[in-house]
Amino acid sequence: MAVYDVIVVGLGGMGSSACWQLARRGQRVLGIERFDIGHQMGSSHGLNRIIRLAYFEHPAYVPLLRRAYALWRETQELAGEQLLFITGSLDAGPAGSRVVEGSLASCAEHGLDHALLDAASVNARFPGYRLPAGHEAVYQGDGGFVASERAILAHLSLAISAGAEIHAREKVIAVEPGNGRVTVVTDRGRYEAGRVVVSAGGWISDLVPELAGKAVPERQVLGWFQPKQPALYTPARFPVSNLLTEEGHFYQFPSWGIPGFKIGLYHHLHEHGHADALSREPTEADEALLRAAVARYFPEADGPTLRLAACLFTNTEDEHFVIDRASGAPEVIVASPCSGHGFKFASVVGEILADLATDRTPPFDLSLFSLARLAA
Structure with missing residues (x-):
């Protein structure tokens, strides 16, 4: 069974960014995507997604957005193509x-x-x-849009250049934590890692039972x-x-x-x-x-x-994100659901997920995005 430092399940906006942020830190990363890379089945296609700084949903998002803008600018410079377009909002x-x-x-x-x-x-x-x-x-x-489809490809291209291994057309069947490690079972094999990031979008509750009926x-x-x-x-x-x-x-x-x-x-x-x-x-x-x-x-x-x-x-019921460790399984890090307003944050959420997967404390208040709130 192949062994990695971190496995990322789902390579849309959040997962592709997490792969890049982990790979650039020298982690041995496996990214697994059920469909093609850049597919049309999830939440990130349709060319672009809005980004805006005056965030009506909650002021707590604004510090995340400031970091997201900085990372989008860094990513487009590294990728050699414009990803962030400013129009005002x-x-x-x-x-x-x-x-x-x-x-x-x-x-x-x-x-x-x-x-x-x-x-x-x-x-x-x-x-x-x-x-x-x-x-x-x-x-x-400062409002505008991010070229969402191109951004996913940019993140994954950068991740591969930094040593990440990417598998497409491979369906994850189960995520099995135990004894401080995690086994990921797919329709093609079994893989082990110290940490797993589950960023599977619309399929996330299939792999994270505590999100059943809540995502x-x-x-x-x-x-x-x-x-x-x-x-x-x-x-x-x-x-x-x-x-x-x-x-x-x-x-x-x-x-x-x-x-x-x-x-x-x-x-x-x-x-x-x-x-x-x-x-x-x-x-x-x-x-x-x-x-x-x-x-x-x-x-x-x-x-x-x-x-x-x-x-x-x-x-989610309150339409805020989930960014947290799974209850009783700190080796499993859960990212999303994003309730229709998440892509703009993908650059910074990838960095946060990399922090969590390498046991660092992210420099943001993430209490708004806790799993525990959904159980209340």
């Missing part, structure tokens, strides 16, 4: 809504430069938007639409955004990679189930839901459909 919704007030709270606590704009000001400054009266938005200039996969759909006025939706003129409306909570990107405006809806059609059972095929109902929001709030982007793509969120 808008957190928008009805005046007094949780998106606006949460963003303002993070800005105030962490001294972030920002501006509070009313709907008319947003629409005039960024004419790709059509916010209704009574809405407002927090503009923060719930949900089907999401992204849409790209051809703008009527493409110049309004370039990265230079259209900041990434979160927009809370009476129809739901939407998130938006400028045209990049695919020549179309990109939009998604948190919790989409509220379709939950096992990750293997959720459809990855977009439907007319998916398209209609997204198009209605484009027509109302981004009318100059309401052109022909260019692409639809389904992905997964894996949600």
Whole structure:
């Protein structure tokens, strides 16, 4: 049986980053991925993911974000390709809504430069938007997006260059801790390590029993639409955004990679189930839901459909992450589920996982992400 210092199970955003951070520290690392490297079955495809510093979800995320930005810049320099794109960000919704007030709270606590704009000001400054009266938005200039698919490949390329061993198309069947070691059983063999990082996204509860019923996969759909006025939706003129409306909570990107405006809806059609059972095929109902929001709030982007793509969120009840050691098995380190807002943190979470796997204390307060809170 092959023996490693650390095995990483699942090589999406978090796992690929952990492989790189461990390998650069001289650890003997094995990364195992059930699907292809850079696959379309999980949570990180669809070209890019938003990154933003004015974090409405909780001010405790902001220190992590500051480190994430630094690591994304380091990674793109080492990889020789741009991964982080700055557009500015808008957190928008009805005046007094949780998106606006949460963003303002993070800005105030962490001294972030920002501006509070009313709907008319947003629409005039960024004419790709059509916010209704009574809405407002927090503009923060550091927001943008990370090229998520390219970032995973960059992390794994750097990891391999630093000596990591990567296995794709190999399904992990069990993670078996015991006597201070861990055995990972797959459909191709058995491997042993002192530590295992489980970052299996929508499949994490299959391997970490205490997450059963607490890490719930949900089907999401992204849409790209051809703008009527493409110049309004370039990265230079259209900041990434979160927009809370009476129809739901939407998130938006400028045209990049695919020549179309990109939009998604948190919790989409509220379709939950096992990750293997959720459809990855977009439907007319998916398209209609997204198009209605484009027509109302981004009318100059309401052109022909260019692409639809389904992905997964894996949600906890409070929609905060899990970054912790498994209960009763400190050799098993659990990363994610990220509840649909995790990829931007992948660079720093990989570093944190490497700390935990090498018995270092991460320089962050991780209490918000404890496993124990889910048992309460």
